[in-house]
């Protein structure tokens with residue numbers, strides 16, 4: 001037997017539910033050949049025993065047909081990457097770090113920020129995924145220029161869509177355009193879990209997660225499902241936005257999520273013809289709030305027509321116009337976020353043990369308005385409002 005023969009035999013074994021084989025997916029690792037005896041590992045994130053069994057059976061048969069005598073197949077979950085030092089429950093262990101992007105209200109530029117920060121991190125050499133967890137308003141596919149792309153779906157497993165050097169998944173990519181959604185708490189929780197468990201994310205340095213606005217079931221479920229490394233809050237400079245952003249920062253505190261900073265978006269307007277900067281909604285007004293939560297403003301992003309057109313046309317400014325002022329500020333914010341993530345990991349990482357549900361499985365602590373998910377906090381408990 002040679003490695004070539006082994007790989008060629010294994011390339012006939014499809015990953016259950018998919019039209020691609022386990023070699024093409026890159027799941028086959030550590031092939032050891034001893035005469036006609038073959039052993040190897042299959043690293044898959046699926047924990048379903050029937051998936052492991054099917055792969056083992058089919059791989060053994062394929063290799064025996066190719067002339068192998070003894071075949072040993074070890075199906076196992078990928079190692080938790082060592083760069084992450086986080087603990088607790090993690091239903092997407094191939095992802096090293098999770099960045100939760102939140103805002104108090106909609107329309108402040110949360111999705112715009114998520115997209116541009118994700119692309120900036122990728123441009124800085126990180127392996128990045130972008131999860132559009134805004135189930136009610138999934139705008140990321142349009143902003144990423146993949147509104148018409150449907151992912152490879154089979155059963156309930158889905159491959160992320162690739163664009164601008166990152167992997168992306170959104171409810172918008174899974175449903176028909178314009179379809180409206182009415183979600184109840186339990187459905188949101190299930191959707192968030194499936195986004196983490198049933199999407200075949202690669203081994204990622206960081207998954208950027210664009211949350212729905214506010215503080216609710218989606219935020220709590222995310223924090224309970226994976227150890228969220230850091231949280232980012234996007235706000236605009238007006239007081240009415242800042243009031244809501246405080247709630248978002250308070251939620252991070254209650255869920256034990258370290259804060260990576262605040263992005264003040266629509267902070268001034270740079271006239272494209274003259275380059276003169278005008279205050280429209282105000283500017284720098286988020287500073288007292290950042291101080292209050294012991295964090296910092298990591299970018300003031302001006303209103304720039306190119307940000308809006310870039311979003312609408314699916315050409316994010318960070319990619320389409322990297323020398324623009326806003327792209328430079330997004331890049332600096334991405335560097336700051338990464339430095340924070342590294343520091344958090346150097347100090348032992350995060351642990352989501354304290355926010356695990358105290359309500360029965362499938363029942364939302366938020367929906368019931370009852371039990372506290374973060375026993376050490378006072379008030380709302382689960383961080384929902």
Ligand SMILES: Nc1ncnc2c1ncn2[C@@H]1O[C@H](COP(=O)(O)OP(=O)(O)O)[C@@H](O)[C@H]1O
Nearest residue numbers: 106107108109110111112302303304307308311
């Ligand atoms: N700094 C900015 N300059 C110009 N337009 C912006 C800026 N930030 C966001 N926008 C536009 O405002 C709208 C709302 O932004 P979006 O990111 O969808 O907000 P959210 O996700 O918070 O609802 C989008 O059309 C987006 O292109």
Ligand SMILES: [Mg+2]
Nearest residue numbers: 110111134139
């Ligand atoms: Mg949005």
